[in-house]
Amino acid sequence: MVLLPPGGDGLRYSARSRESYGVIVENRSGRAIKREKIASAESAIPSGPMPRSRLVRALVILLPVLVVATATSLWAGYRFLDLTTLSHDLVMQSVFFRLRLPRVLLAAIIGASLATVGAALQALFRNPLADPFTLGVTGGGMLGASLAIAMGWGVSVLGVPFVFLAAFAGACIAMVAIYQLARVGSLVLPGTLLLAGVVMNLVSGAGVIIIQYLVDYTRALQILRWMIGSLDVIGFELIGRMLVLLLPGWLLLLAAAGDLHLLAMGEETAASLGVNVRRCERLVYIASSLVVGVTVAVGGAIAFVGLIVPHAVRLLFGEDVRIVVPCSFLLGASFLMLADALARTVLDAGELPVGAMTALLGGLTFFWLLRRRQRYAAI
Numbered sequence: 001m002v003l004l005p006p007g008g009d010g011l012r013y014s015a016r017s018r019e020s021y022g023v024i025v026e027n028r029s030g031r032a033i034k035r036e037k038i039a040s041a042e043s044a045i046p047s048g049p050m051p052r053s054r055l056v057r058a059l060v061i062l063l064p065v066l067v068v069a070t071a072t073s074l075w076a077g078y079r080f081l082d083l084t085t086l087s088h089d090l091v092m093q094s095v096f097f098r099l100r101l102p103r104v105l106l107a108a109i110i111g112a113s114l115a116t117v118g119a120a121l122q123a124l125f126r127n128p129l130a131d132p133f134t135l136g137v138t139g140g141g142m143l144g145a146s147l148a149i150a151m152g153w154g155v156s157v158l159g160v161p162f163v164f165l166a167a168f169a170g171a172c173i174a175m176v177a178i179y180q181l182a183r184v185g186s187l188v189l190p191g192t193l194l195l196a197g198v199v200m201n202l203v204s205g206a207g208v209i210i211i212q213y214l215v216d217y218t219r220a221l222q223i224l225r226w227m228i229g230s231l232d233v234i235g236f237e238l239i240g241r242m243l244v245l246l247l248p249g250w251l252l253l254l255a256a257a258g259d260l261h262l263l264a265m266g267e268e269t270a271a272s273l274g275v276n277v278r279r280c281e282r283l284v285y286i287a288s289s290l291v292v293g294v295t296v297a298v299g300g301a302i303a304f305v306g307l308i309v310p311h312a313v314r315l316l317f318g319e320d321v322r323i324v325v326p327c328s329f330l331l332g333a334s335f336l337m338l339a340d341a342l343a344r345t346v347l348d349a350g351e352l353p354v355g356a357m358t359a360l361l362g363g364l365t366f367f368w369l370l371r372r373r374q375r376y377a378a379i
Contacts, residue, residue, distance in 0.1 A: 025249035055326070058317045069334035073104045076341040085285045107340040107354070108333035109239065110231070110299045111309075113246060115332020116289045117311070118306020120253045123260040123321045124284050125182075127193055129369060131186040131291045131307035133290055135193065135360075136200025138303065140174025141167040141289075143204040147222050150215045161297070164245060168293030174200050175289050229302040229355020231340055238298065245294050251285035254326060256280055263319035302336070302355045304362020310368065336345060 035358035074096075075081055081100060085092050114132060121130040132138045155162050178200055182193035208227065212220040231237070259280040262270040267277050295302070309332045313324050336354070339361070343352040 001307070007272055054317065054320070055323050058313075058323055058327050059330070061316075062327055062334070064374040066330050066334045069337045070104060070108070073107065073337040073341040074100055077344040098234055102236055102239060103231050104337055105236075105239055106231050106233050106242075106299070107337045109242060109246065110295045110302060111305055111336025112333040113250070113291045113295045113330045114302065114305040115309035115328040115335070116250065116253050116306075117291050118332075119310040119321070119325045119328040120256065120260060120284050120288060121306070122310055123264045123324075124281065125193055126264055126266065128311070129194060129307070129366070131304060131362075132288070133201075133301070133303040134307065134366070135170050135175075135197040136204065136298055136351060137174050137288065137292050138179055138199075138301050139201040139204030140177075141171035141293045142227065142301050143207045144168070144170025144173075145297045146208045146211050146225075149223055149226070150219055151209045152219075160245065161241065164241075164294050164297045167297035168245075168290055170204075172285070172289040173295065174204070175285050179285070192224045225353075226300040228353040229300040229358070231299055231354055233298075242294055246291060248331070249287040249291035249294075252283055253291070254329070256283055256287070257325040260284070260325070264319075302353055303359045304365065305332055305336055305358055306360075307362050307369075308365045311365070316338075318346070 044087065077100065081092060081096060088094055117137075118131045121132070121135065124130075125135075145167040146165050147170075148163040153162040153166065178196045179191065181196040182189050208223065212223050215223070259270065259275045262273050262275050263280060271277050289352075310324055311330045312335075313331055314326045317323050317327055321375055336358070339357045340354045341353045344358045346352055
């Protein structure tokens with residue numbers, strides 16, 4: 001859904017929005033070209049307090065899903081673990097606490113992060129195809145992290161690995177560049193947004209290939225394995241470092257859900273309802289870049305989680321962004337844990353990269369969304 005300000009070409013909105021809210025659309029001359037039942041911006045979207053019962057009902061459904069996904073991911077793998085022997089089997093304890101549990105937690109953290117960012121970006125840009133991967137934000141973080149790996153910048157700044165900082169910087173630059181390319185005045189063009197994301201991914205991919213070509217074989221292989229998405233981790237030290245940076249990003253995105261709920265109807269509508277649009281945009285840019293940068297630095301380019309999960313949440317619980325963002329957090333964690341469990345069990349003698357699994361599922365979802373919303377294909 002894209003709201004054009006006066007002086008633009010009008011309003012483009014879905015049938016659901018048309019039936020639910022109603023709007024007045026004006027052309028360049030200011031003449032009304034379509035009227036609905038509701039004439040004021042304040043009544044164009046349900047902006048009152050969020051019904052707590054709907055959020056509670058959604059959480060009651062998703063929390064058992066998260067528990068089941070966690071148990072399944074802890075049990076499944078190349079070697080299926082008998083959790084009843086943990087109390088006396090030292091080998092099983094080592095595998096569980098040093099390898100399996102940290103990996104499951106890492107999958108949950110990255111899945112929740114990417115899904116939350118995807119939900120926030122889709123509301124901010126009013127584009128159902130927005131996602132850290134499709135918008136090129138992941139590509140920017142990937143280029144920054146690849147450069148840090150190639151240069152051997154393994155140092156830490158105030159306890160934060162420099163690779164994290166490089167990926168964050170790359171994601172920030174990509175986010176700002178894409179937004180500036182797609183913005184015309186106060187309007188964000190959805191077609192240009194996606195094209196800018198494609199170009200950013202191509203440029204970032206070319207930069208990574210050049211880096212791989214120039215570095216030695218060991219670092220090139222390290223970059224390649226990291227690019228396709230991996231959740232290999234030993235112990236909890238890395239997870240602790242991630243959480244130091246991810247927790248502020250999560251809290252900022254969750255806190256912005258109310259403003260994003262209004263921004264989903266357009267900047268002018270949100271501003272008329274008291275939203276500081278520029279402040280909200282900057283907050284979401286910084287939080288999204290921070291979260292994506294950290295997850296890319298650790299897990300690589302795990303694609304389309306931020307596309308699949310928010311749409312699944314909307315199908316289950318409706319369009320309210322104040323519900324979609326927190327529910328995407330929980331469902332994203334469950335989704336990536338299950339995807340990783342599948343990647344670890346689908347082959348007898350090894351495992352598939354989890355990034356390949358999510359890319360396959362996400363690509364099919366992306367085509368389905370394009371087919372379902374054909375107006376975006378014609379932009």
